[in-house]
Amino acid sequence: MVDVAGLVEQAREGRPRAVARLISLVEGASPQLREVMAALAPLTGGAYVVGLTGSPGVGKSTSTSALVTAYRKAGKRVGVLAVDPSSPFSGGALLGDRVRMSEHASDPGVYIRSMATRGHLGGLAWAAPQAIRVLDAAGCEVILVETVGVGQSEVEIAAQADTSVVLLAPGMGDGIQAAKAGILEIGDVYVVNKADRDGADATARELNHMLGLGESREPGDWRPPIVKTVAARSEGIDEVIEALDKHRAWMEERGVLAARRGRRAAGEIENIALTALRSRIGDLRGDRRLDALAERVADGTLDPYAAADELIAGLTGDGGSGA
Numbered sequence: 001m002v003d004v005a006g007l008v009e010q011a012r013e014g015r016p017r018a019v020a021r022l023i024s025l026v027e028g029a030s031p032q033l034r035e036v037m038a039a040l041a042p043l044t045g046g047a048y049v050v051g052l053t054g055s056p057g058v059g060k061s062t063s064t065s066a067l068v069t070a071y072r073k074a075g076k077r078v079g080v081l082a083v084d085p086s087s088p089f090s091g092g093a094l095l096g097d098r099v100r101m102s103e104h105a106s107d108p109g110v111y112i113r114s115m116a117t118r119g120h121l122g123g124l125a126w127a128a129p130q131a132i133r134v135l136d137a138a139g140c141e142v143i144l145v146e147t148v149g150v151g152q153s154e155v156e157i158a159a160q161a162d163t164s165v166v167l168l169a170p171g172m173g174d175g176i177q178a179a180k181a182g183i184l185e186i187g188d189v190y191v192v193n194k195a196d197r198d199g200a201d202a203t204a205r206e207l208n209h210m211l212g213l214g215e216s217r218e219p220g221d222w223r224p225p226i227v228k229t230v231a232a233r234s235e236g237i238d239e240v241i242e243a244l245d246k247h248r249a250w251m252e253e254r255g256v257l258a259a260r261r262g263r264r265a266a267g268e269i270e271n272i273a274l275t276a277l278r279s280r281i282g283d284l285r286g287d288r289r290l291d292a293l294a295e296r297v298a299d300g301t302l303d304p305y306a307a308a309d310e311l312i313a314g315l316t317g318d319g320g321s322g323a
């Protein structure tokens with residue numbers, strides 16, 4: 001058993017080992033997570049969470065590293081969470097990222113962690129918010145969340161962030177076409193990285209055109225800016241931060257930040273509840289209550305919907321401990 005109170009106290013002081021252990025408890029879906037989350041809850045809510053998504057190789061890690069440098073210069077404590085939804089192991093795919101992040105390795109004001117989520121009950125949507133909470137409680141003022149490799153979870157990651165940054169680069173497939181219509185709905189800030197390459201202006205123009213289509217914005221609505229960067233040389237990074245600051249201020253002014261966080265919390269509760277229900281229903285195989293209902297459905301004295309209602313009522317009535 002882990003001394004949760006002690007770990008949380010140490011994490012709160014920003015001790016990296018304690019933060020690492022707590023995130024490992026999340027990753028390993030530890031039975032003590034319930035206790036951890038209860039201890040963390042009053043310490044959270046201070047962090048600004050920025051998600052970075054985009055096709056493999058577009059420059060997410062390079063941009064993240066440059067953003068860390070800029071935020072550190074501004075005196076902010078920064079957390080970086082690299083999430084790998086395709087792997088059950090943290091480490092492997094992230095080796096390159098470690099190299100890219102190595103300049104921050106000895107900075108006590110930066111906490112960098114990779115996390116694998118495949119194979120977990122509830123996966124990314126379940127694990128990421130809890131890891132974010134650990135970093136938040138540890139005093140990170142800004143948390144940058146990067147999805148590694150495959151872009152399949154872009155939308156899921158965007159749902160975890162206060163502000164979503166979508167990165168594109170020239171010459172990657174068919175420009176925006178390749179970037180799927182989906183990204184046009186999730187980006188709060190767009191970055192055309194690798195602006196040192198041919199085609200960056202064309203990509204930005206095309207993106208601008210696509211963003212202008214379809215939506216008739218009201219005055220005062222957020223119009224996602226497009227920022228060109230050369231992340232490898234830290235060019236344009238200050239403009240990205242400026243765009244993030246503006247978006248955050250706009251969200252606060254309009255109550256959007258609170259609404260987003262509320263939606264996020266609702267999604268999190270739903271995920272935990274569904275996971276708990278699923279595991280209790282799993283436990284019911286061979287249970288007398290289920291067998292009795294099954295008999296009645298099989299002989300036609302009860303319909304399956306009514307049986308399911310009865311089953312659920314029974315599950316929620318007995319106050320089991322859940323997942």
Ligand SMILES: Nc1nc2c(ncn2[C@@H]2O[C@H](COP(=O)(O)OP(=O)(O)OP(=O)(O)O)[C@@H](O)[C@H]2O)c(=O)[nH]1
Binds near residue numbers: 056063147148230
């Ligand atoms: N020319 C150029 N290359 C860049 C720039 N930014 C990043 N790169 C290079 O692009 C490659 C991929 O960069 P990463 O930051 O690892 O990209 P990523 O999006 O994190 O990649 P995955 O995590 O694998 O999805 C590396 O070789 C970088 O050095 C840039 O602005 N210009």
Ligand SMILES: [Mg+2]
Binds near residue numbers: 060097146147148149
């Ligand atoms: Mg990366």
